[in-house]
Structure formats: structure tokens, C-alpha cells
Amino acid sequence: MKILYLPCRSVPFNIDRVVGGLEAVQYNFINNMSKVHDIDYVSFGDEDFGHLQVNELTINKPIGGKFTTAHAYKIKYKLQEIQDWDQYDTIVIIEGSKMVLNALADLGQISKVRNILATPLDPSVRGIVQCWNNAVMVHKLGGKNIVPTQTFKDLAAQVYSKMNTRIAAEVIDFDYWQANDIIADEFYPPIMIAEKPEVLESEGHIVQAQRFDNTFRKSNVAFGAMDLYKGHKIAFCPSKWAPGKKWLEKSWIMIDSSRKFVQTEISVAKLLVNTCHNTGTVENGSLEAISQGVPVLQLIQKGFNHATFEYDPTTVRVEFEEGTDTATLIDMYAKALNEFTDTQENRVKRAEYLYNRFNKEAYFKLWETVLK
Numbered sequence: 001m002k003i004l005y006l007p008c009r010s011v012p013f014n015i016d017r018v019v020g021g022l023e024a025v026q027y028n029f030i031n032n033m034s035k036v037h038d039i040d041y042v043s044f045g046d047e048d049f050g051h052l053q054v055n056e057l058t059i060n061k062p063i064g065g066k067f068t069t070a071h072a073y074k075i076k077y078k079l080q081e082i083q084d085w086d087q088y089d090t091i092v093i094i095e096g097s098k099m100v101l102n103a104l105a106d107l108g109q110i111s112k113v114r115n116i117l118a119t120p121l122d123p124s125v126r127g128i129v130q131c132w133n134n135a136v137m138v139h140k141l142g143g144k145n146i147v148p149t150q151t152f153k154d155l156a157a158q159v160y161s162k163m164n165t166r167i168a169a170e171v172i173d174f175d176y177w178q179a180n181d182i183i184a185d186e187f188y189p190p191i192m193i194a195e196k197p198e199v200l201e202s203e204g205h206i207v208q209a210q211r212f213d214n215t216f217r218k219s220n221v222a223f224g225a226m227d228l229y230k231g232h233k234i235a236f237c238p239s240k241w242a243p244g245k246k247w248l249e250k251s252w253i254m255i256d257s258s259r260k261f262v263q264t265e266i267s268v269a270k271l272l273v274n275t276c277h278n279t280g281t282v283e284n285g286s287l288e289a290i291s292q293g294v295p296v297l298q299l300i301q302k303g304f305n306h307a308t309f310e311y312d313p314t315t316v317r318v319e320f321e322e323g324t325d326t327a328t329l330i331d332m333y334a335k336a337l338n339e340f341t342d343t344q345e346n347r348v349k350r351a352e353y354l355y356n357r358f359n360k361e362a363y364f365k366l367w368e369t370v371l372k
Contacts, residue, residue: 002038006093009067015050024284025118072099090371113143124165133172139182148190149307153183186370191287192363199293205232208273209285211241218275224330267292278304293347
């Protein structure tokens, strides 16, 4: 299969640095798929692919930390330079920009587009609005929007499509969205587990490995509850999304630890803290934990589902009603942390369940189904 890949808008590809989110989705796709498929990558010019084999179609405009209209124009012009579109079996974009999608539509190639969505957040929030407007456009023009879980698909149809607040209603065609299922039935695999993992026994500590974000991840709840936890704990955060001074003074908070060190500490943790309470995707840390048999203690808002439950049906939930104050949430989650128990047998079963879903053979089969 030959793939034309258009980059994630947030950062250039760097084989040695992945801090999560869209970047992790991009890394997993390029790192794994380039080993078996031919990928033409429309690059900014400051990527580091390391040993990976990709064919760069560079726009020679380094991203510099922010995707701008100038980048979109250069990608548009690069697409217009392509003479042989028949060479491409599919076009992969992670949350494609409107200008780039329009360019592909003008070139008659939109039906080949597989628009990978990885931000299942409230489309009434400014900044998320355009992502969902583009998803509606992709569906209208015959392309496909791909998500990783049934939870995400359900949230799009049952929750997000009805969030036609003033900000969003000015941009998104909600009538079309509510009348049509804009998300494809096929789901992409968010992780490949190449080898059956050795499931290690818990050393009794708890780990948090998500960026500090009170709005969407309720990090104030995670950190507040961890502070009340009686045992050993570690909270990993990237400096780009670090907590404030109050938390940085805590000895158990670590900033910009190496990926290898984070994964090592997760593999022997009692559990992973996850307070991202109403989403259809799962942080890379949660996937890595479950793949090694480590359970997630999941904060969940009543009335919502969560993708974690699809990856580990035995996940323990801490449920709360909308409007519950932060102090109460902290007490609820801290109580669950201190009372949590698990067994080595459960850890092994948990890891085997995810391995069976995302082993090497299953991973490539799932992607090939999505990209057809």
C-alpha cells in the first residue's frame, strides 16, 4: 500500500520525543506503518525520522511550535505539485486543516482521505470547533473520519453533535451532523503490542502520567487525591503542561522524565491515575499501563462512558454527578486510591486481553481495514 501522509498540526515528527496527544497518534502510525508500507510524508522540514523509512515531500517551512496559515498554504501548493494521484491508495491526515482538505477536494482526491480524529472534546469550545467542522466537511465530500473506539463514535453522535452553542453554530453544520453518522464504523488501533509482555508484580506505588490540565483532565483532583494517598506515588508531567508552584514543591512530582523511565515506573505500579473523566480516547500512559497488566483507576462523570473501559473491562470507576465540587471529588478519588486492591492474576489477564486485541498481526489488519 502506498500512503500520502499529511502531518499533525501541532509539532514536527521526532522519533526521540513524544509527549502524548496527537503527537503520540502520529508517532505510532508512522513508526509502525512505515515498516511495511510506502509512505510519502509531507514534512515541514525540521522532522527527525531517525532510522524510519519515509519519503519526504518537504515544504521547507519549520513548524516552530505553531501551525499557521502560511504552513497550510505551503502544504496546499505541495499537493498541487503532485502529478500522479493514482499512485496513492489512501491519504492519511490527523485532524486535517480546512485549507488542506479543500485543496484535496479541488484535486478530486477527498474520497481517499482518512481523517484521524484524536480530540474528542466539547466542540462548543473555541479551538475545537474547526476540528469538528472539518470532520463534517470530510464526510460531506466522501472521505472518512476514523476514531479509535466505540465510545468516541457514540459521543460524537449522541453528545458532540448536539452541542450547537452559539460559538459552534456559527461554524458547524449541526443539521447535517445530526442527520448523518459522520464517523466510520472501522476503528483504528491506538497501540501495537509487538511482543507478549512480561507482566511484573506491583511494587505498591501509584503513578500519574498525563499533562496538568484542570479543565479536561481534572488534574487538580488527581494531584489533590494523590497528596492524600498514604503510600508511595509519582506524578509525571511534561514541562509544557506542568502544574503550578504549589505542586512543583512536592517531592513526588517529576517533570520531563525520559519515556523509558516513565514506562518502567508504570510497569511495576499498583495502578495508574486517570481523571480525564468523559472522553472517547485514552492517554498513551493508560494504554501502556493496561498493556503491561497495570490497572487504571478511572474518574468518570455519570452519563458518560470512557474508552478505558473498552481496553480493560475490569477498570474500577469513581463515578460522580455533574456539578460535584472539587473538594468532594478529591475525597472520593483519594478514598478509592487508598482502598484499591488487585492481584497478579488480574494483571496477567489484563495484559493478555489487550495483547490479543493489538498484537502485531491484529494491528496491521485493523489499519488495512481502516485505510481501504
